Amino acid sequence: MRPVYIVSGGVSKFVKARHDKTFQGLVKEAYDYALADIGIEHPKFFELVDGTVASYFSDHFTRQLMAGIMAQDYLGMCPKPSHRVEGGGATGGICFQEAWKSVASGYMDVCLAYGFEHMSHVETWKGNEFIALASDVSFDYPVGGFYSGYYAMMVTRHMAEFGTTVEQLAHVSVKNHINAYHNPYAQKRMRLTIDDVRNSPMVAWPLTRNDICVMSDGAACVIMCSEDGLAKLEKETGQTYHKVKVGGIGRGTDAMRMSDRPHQSYEDFYKYNALPNEMDDDSKAYYKNLWDKGFRYPGIHSFRAGRMASREAYKNANITDPMNEIDFVELHDAYTSSEIQTYEDMGLCRYGEGGNLAASGKVFMPGVEYGLDLPEKPICPVNPSGGLIACGHPVGATGLMQGVFALWQLQGTVEKHFSDPTLQLKDAKRGAIHSHAGTGTYVTVSIIEKEN
Amino acid sequence: MSNKEFPQQIEENLEGTTVFNIPFPKDDDLSVLKKLSPIVYKHPYSIEYNYSYGLDSPFFAGLANKRFIVCREPESGYTYATPRGHDMYSGKETEWVEIVPEGRIHGFTVCHFGSEAFLPECPFVLILVEFEECDTLFLARLIGVDPNKANIDWIGKKVKGRFLRNAKLKPTDIYFNVVE
Known part of the structure; x- marks a missing residue:
């Protein structure tokens, strides 16, 4: 395997509902940001990119099969090679690694990884149902399919096994919400206290609303390249990029x-x-x-x-x-x-x-x-x-x-x-x-x- | 090619999404369309599946007959409380074994919120049951406890299965009560 560099990336603002754009538009937002950050425009990048990997979890949210190719099309990436990956919550991480493989293996010199989810098309409780379909529909889902419920059962066992406390859980929530206070891309930028976390509505005992992530509309992309790919991009833009590698x-x-x-x-x-x-x-x-x-x-x-x-x-x-x-x-x-x-x-x-x-x-x-x-x-x-x-x-x-x-x-x-x-x-x-x-x-x- | 013997217009009705007076520029300046609010419409979607339980079917037949059967690898004796046609270690086919559905709570939660299908049942209690005869767990509902008095001490409590009188061919055909 050869070295793989990450040269740029972009993220759309994550929010509860982005009715102003369809998923293709969200991906385009992240993509345009990533290109602008390395000083290249789409037509030139298109000449240099060898292919892409697309990432989205559920066909249910968009009520659209083959949404990956629609994003590919909208970005103007056709007819370059591409495929969609799916692996539940890890879909984005798998996409990142598939792009890495594309470059590390020598198949591509420049690869774009992009991913999205447009979850606001359904109400939260319906979204929970879609997500719960990622549990065994014969034995898990019918009993009360709800991912927060599944994780809460893990928590109670962790508490019984190791003495973990709800206050310790709340420390994570306080930390992450306060960190996000300084991140303009974040959906929930809040200065919470331990009491705020514990006093928020109970969702699945002992997890409260502030112990649980929220559904979101958003997209992100990463551009990876080999040493040759990096050289091509730098030659095209006349810039020298930070050397960050996988x-x-x-x-x-x-x-x-x-x-x-x-x-x-x-x-x-x-x-x-x-x-x-x-x-x-x-x-x-x-x-x-x-x-x-x-x-x-x-x-x-x-x-x-x-x-x-x-x-x-x-x-x-x-x-x-x-x-x-x-x-x-x-x-x-x-x-x-x-x-x-x-x-x-x-x-x-x-x-x-x-x-x-x-x-x-x-x-x-x-x-x-x-x-x-x-x-x-x-x-x-x-x-x-x-x-x-x-x-x-x-x-x-x-x-x-x-x-x-x-x-x-x-x-x-x-x-x-x-x-x-x-x-x-x-x-x-x-x-x-x-x-x-x-x-x-x-x-x-x-x-x-x-x-x- | 047009044939006037056939209707030239679609017959319109007022079913589904019917809208009137959507704002649109009256002049030639279409640039203002960039400021148009997104159009959001409701779209119902439902599916009826002909779903097969496949190799797991005997388990549901068992519940319908008030019998609780589990899967055992014949050589190692490794036993799955949640049915599984083949063993994850040997790859061999498992056999059905009947056990008495009595065990202990391994983990639990009280769901105060949930998926749309289960919202009317909130709050409800989920438990993972461990049985002495089995190496794995079984997900079920716990009935007959106060959902507002959840306590970590519930873990380890003895529970006993009860069967629905009218089977629905779902894993919820069996549920559990705490045995005092």
Whole structure:
């Protein structure tokens, strides 16, 4: 595989309803922004781009099959090669990785990845129904198909298993909403308190409205290229671009039905799932103790797919200590609880320690006032953009949105794009983006790095 | 080619979306159309499926007869509480085994909101049941508890399945009560 650079990206403003444009128009908005940012116009870019990958989750929302080709057509990308990818909530992350593969394999020198979701065509409760159809329609959906319900069952198990508290969950919500206060692309820019989160309407006990991401209309795109592709773009525009590359990717899967999740032995966990930073004696003793008390892995409290995706991505990017070797993470926080679960899957802490990490301060942004008493300083900020909870979750766009925000973070151009420097991390060299589907069925992790 | 023996106009009616006096510029200046508010219209859509449960069909036949059957891999004995025709480890076909639907709550939630189809039933309680005889869980409704008194202590409580008298051929043909 050859090196792959991310040269530009664009995001439409995520909002509850964009009635002013159809999905093609939203994609065009993100695409035009990405081109403008590298100083090239469509006719010239069209000469240089080799193909595209399209990303959207549900045909139901748009009541339109083959919407991918309609976006391709509207962008003026025909007759270049393209295909659509779909993998639930991870659709955008899969799209990002498919574009990477197109370039890394040598098939393309310049590849455009674009994604969208136009969810406002139906009311929220109907949208919840569409999303719940991404659970087994024989055994899960008919019992009360509702993704917030599925995740709430994971939460109660996490609470019973590890002592995680609703206040710890609320820390995630406060962090992400306040981060998003400085992100003009975000849908919910709010200064919340722990009480605000806990006192908001209960959706699925113990998750409240402010523990859960919202449906959104939006689009995002990323332009990736090989060294040759980068040279062609730079020659065309006369500019020199930031060298930001994909350091490695990983992907994992797990059973569609949460009820089918297996429970591996301690030995198998260490053989197949453990990360390099869990190989020390202290961690082995910690996990042995969990297993001795009846711990099930992955059970319903953990995402084995997320762990496998992380493990593969870290191996490919030579990461052995994620908390200290990754400067920030944009992860799939569809729920405050899933952010905590994902800390553990990604090895930012051990399984069972996610609740404490959420309230520790280590995953908060430096220089942002949260109104919380945080005992420790930031080490690896998680969801500096505000994540899905505050930015919104237009499914097919979300994983690409993470890629764009990570790119801007590593370019050091957050102030330029946000008109606000608050969320710019100083000297960020490496970030991770994490995209997640279903109850943990498909998960992608991609490492993005600034080239020295 | 036009044949006057055939109607030259579509016969119009007032069904569906019928609108009058949509604003439009009366002069030649069409640039103002860029300021036109988006047109949003209602479009109902419904489908009736002829859905097959395939290999899982005996499970629903069992519920209709007030019998709870699960799937077991014959050699390893690995048992799926939620039916599955083939084992995920050996790849072999599973066999049907009957168990008594009594177990414990592994995880739960109270849904105060939901998908459109289930809104009238809110609040309702979802549980994942663990059975001693099974290696995996079963998603079901818990009936007979106060949904406003959710407590983490519900986890681990003993539950017992009850069957609907009139089967609907859905997994909800069995539901659970807490056994005191």
